[in-house]
Amino acid sequence: MTLNALRLEVPDIREDNSLAPxxxxxxxxxxxxxxPEHGLQQVLGLLFTLNRSGLTLLERQRALQSFSDEYRHYASLAxxxxxxxxxFVRLCGELAIGFKRLLLQILQGRQPSMPHLAWCLYMAQHFLAQQLLRHYQLYQEPPPALWRDSHLLYWIGEHQQCLDEPVAAAxxxxxxxxxxxxxxxxxxxxxxxxxxxxxxECLTLFSALAPLAAQARLQAWDEEDDAEGPLVDLSQxxxxxxxxxxxEGEVGNLRRFELGALLIALDEPAPLQSAEEHQLLERVRHHWLGRQQRRHERAELDGHCSLVIGLPAIHAQLLDKLPQRTEAQLLDASPGGARLxxxxxxxxxxxxxxLVLLLTDGTPTLALVRWRHQGSEGLHLGLRYLKGLPRPVWLRRAPNAQTHPGVLQSTPAPGNGWHHGLWLPNGQFASGEHLWLQLASVHNQAILPLPESNLQTSAVTRHPLRLA
Incomplete structure (x- = not known):
C-alpha cells in the first residue's frame, strides 16, 4: 500500500504564531x-491560529475539545x-484540520490506545463529513482533498483495526x-x-443513514468478482x-462497496425512523447501485439447501466424510451468487x-460469504459463487511432514489448460514457501513455491497456481 498518513492535508506550523492555551x-x-456572525468570525480566526501553532498533544487535544463545544453552539444556530x-463551512474545515494535525501527533508518538486513536480518527472524519454535508447544502462540489483525506482516515482505521470501535459523539x-x-x-x-x-433534505438523509450505514462493507477488490455495486479507489x-x-488503480487501494446487508436492513421494521426519513431512503436507494443494478438476472426461489462451513469441513465433505451441515432456506439465486x-x-x-460449500440437488458449489444481516426473520446471507471444480488437497512442508488441508478450485482456461486457485486458512503458510502438494486419489506429490495471494478474506487466502 502506498498510502501514507503524512499525506493528510494540514497547513505548516508557523513560527510567528503564538497562542497561549x-x-x-x-x-x-x-x-x-x-x-452570532461576529462571534463565529472570532472563533474561526482563533482556530485558524491554533491549527498553525506548535502545541503539545495534550494542549491541542484540550483546545480542540473546547472548539468542538463551540461548533455545537454554532451548529444549533446554523x-x-x-x-x-x-x-460555518470554513469552521467545519478548520476543525477537520485540527483533528488531522492531532492525529499526526498521536501517530508520531508512542503506541496510542485503541479508544484514543479511534476517537481522533472519528473526530477528523466527522468534521470532513460536516464539510461535505454543508457543500451539498450549498449545491457545491466538495474540494477534492476532502475525499483524499476521508479515504486515508478510513485506511488508517482499517490498518489500526479500530473501524468498529464505538465513539460517543453528541x-x-x-x-x-x-x-x-x-x-x-x-x-x-x-x-x-x-x-x-x-x-x-441532505440533513434529513444524513441522519436517516446514521443507524444503517455500518451495515454496508468495503471489501478487497477481486478482478474475477463481477458483483454489482460501487468501487472505491482509496487513492482517488x-x-x-x-x-x-x-x-486502473493499484489493487491494494481498491475496495468494493458491498451493499447487500444494507439493502435487506432497509426493509426491516424501524420504529425510530420518521416517515420522512423512510420516504427519502426509498427515493435515493436506487442511485447506490447505479444504472445497471444487477449484472445477472435473479431468480426468486423457495427451497432448502445445506451449508458446509469452513475450509476443514469442506475438505472433509469433498472426501465424503460427512461433516456437520447447516440447514438454510434458499431465497433467490443468480449465476453470480445466492441469498439464504x-x-x-x-x-x-x-x-x-x-468459505462455504453450498449443497443443493445439483453440483456442490464453493462460495464466499459476501454479506450478512441479522434481522427479525433470522440471519440473511449473501453468497458469492466461486466458479470451478473444488477438490481436496493436502500440503506438507516436507515429503513426510504433517499434512494440512486445502481446497483447490479449478476452472477451464481457453485452449486445453486450467486456472487453479488454492484456498488455505489465513496465516498457515507464507508466500514463497516451497510446499509439497498432493491431490486426493493421487500418490505423487508436486513441489511448488507458494505464490503471492490474489485474494484474502478474514478467514481464508487464495493463491493462484500453475500445475502441469
Whole structure:
C-alpha cells in the first residue's frame, strides 16, 4: 500500500504564531457575547491560529475539545439558516484540520490506545463529513482533498483495526457511532444524487443513514468478482469510481462497496425512523447501485439447501466424510451468487469472508460469504459463487511432514489448460514457501513455491497456481 498518513492535508506550523492555551477559554467565552456572525468570525480566526501553532498533544487535544463545544453552539444556530453561511463551512474545515494535525501527533508518538486513536480518527472524519454535508447544502462540489483525506482516515482505521470501535459523539445531524459507519455514511450520501435533493433534505438523509450505514462493507477488490455495486479507489479524489469508469488503480487501494446487508436492513421494521426519513431512503436507494443494478438476472426461489462451513469441513465433505451441515432456506439465486436465510444461532460461524460449500440437488458449489444481516426473520446471507471444480488437497512442508488441508478450485482456461486457485486458512503458510502438494486419489506429490495471494478474506487466502 502506498498510502501514507503524512499525506493528510494540514497547513505548516508557523513560527510567528503564538497562542497561549490558557487564553483560549477566555476568548471563546468573549466571542459568545457577540452577535452570532461576529462571534463565529472570532472563533474561526482563533482556530485558524491554533491549527498553525506548535502545541503539545495534550494542549491541542484540550483546545480542540473546547472548539468542538463551540461548533455545537454554532451548529444549533446554523439549523435556522438556509443555506449555511460560508464562515460555518470554513469552521467545519478548520476543525477537520485540527483533528488531522492531532492525529499526526498521536501517530508520531508512542503506541496510542485503541479508544484514543479511534476517537481522533472519528473526530477528523466527522468534521470532513460536516464539510461535505454543508457543500451539498450549498449545491457545491466538495474540494477534492476532502475525499483524499476521508479515504486515508478510513485506511488508517482499517490498518489500526479500530473501524468498529464505538465513539460517543453528541452531534447534530446525527452521525454513525463508528469510523466505518461514519465514512460509509459519507459514501452513501455522495451516491444519493445529493444535488437533486430539495433544500434541507441532505440533513434529513444524513441522519436517516446514521443507524444503517455500518451495515454496508468495503471489501478487497477481486478482478474475477463481477458483483454489482460501487468501487472505491482509496487513492482517488472522488467518493467512488463512476460506474463506467475504467478500473486502473493499484489493487491494494481498491475496495468494493458491498451493499447487500444494507439493502435487506432497509426493509426491516424501524420504529425510530420518521416517515420522512423512510420516504427519502426509498427515493435515493436506487442511485447506490447505479444504472445497471444487477449484472445477472435473479431468480426468486423457495427451497432448502445445506451449508458446509469452513475450509476443514469442506475438505472433509469433498472426501465424503460427512461433516456437520447447516440447514438454510434458499431465497433467490443468480449465476453470480445466492441469498439464504439461516437460523440466527449460526451467526458465529458464518462471518463475512468465510468459505462455504453450498449443497443443493445439483453440483456442490464453493462460495464466499459476501454479506450478512441479522434481522427479525433470522440471519440473511449473501453468497458469492466461486466458479470451478473444488477438490481436496493436502500440503506438507516436507515429503513426510504433517499434512494440512486445502481446497483447490479449478476452472477451464481457453485452449486445453486450467486456472487453479488454492484456498488455505489465513496465516498457515507464507508466500514463497516451497510446499509439497498432493491431490486426493493421487500418490505423487508436486513441489511448488507458494505464490503471492490474489485474494484474502478474514478467514481464508487464495493463491493462484500453475500445475502441469
Amino acid at each position: 490558557a487564553e483560549i477559554a477566555q476568548r471563546l467565552a468573549a466571542a459568545r457575547l457577540l452577535e 439549523k435556522r439558516q438556509h443555506p449555511p453561511s460560508t464562515l 452531534f447534530e445531524p446525527k452521525p454513525a457511532s463508528t469510523l466505518r459507519g461514519l465514512y460509509q455514511q459519507m459514501l452513501l450520501l455522495a451516491l444519493s444524487n445529493p444535488f437533486h435533493l430539495d433544500e434541507g 479524489s472522488q467518493a467512488c469510481l463512476g460506474f463506467e469508469q475504467p478500473v 436465510l439461516c437460523n440466527i444461532n449460526e451467526g458465529g460461524q458464518l462471518q463475512v469472508g468465510q
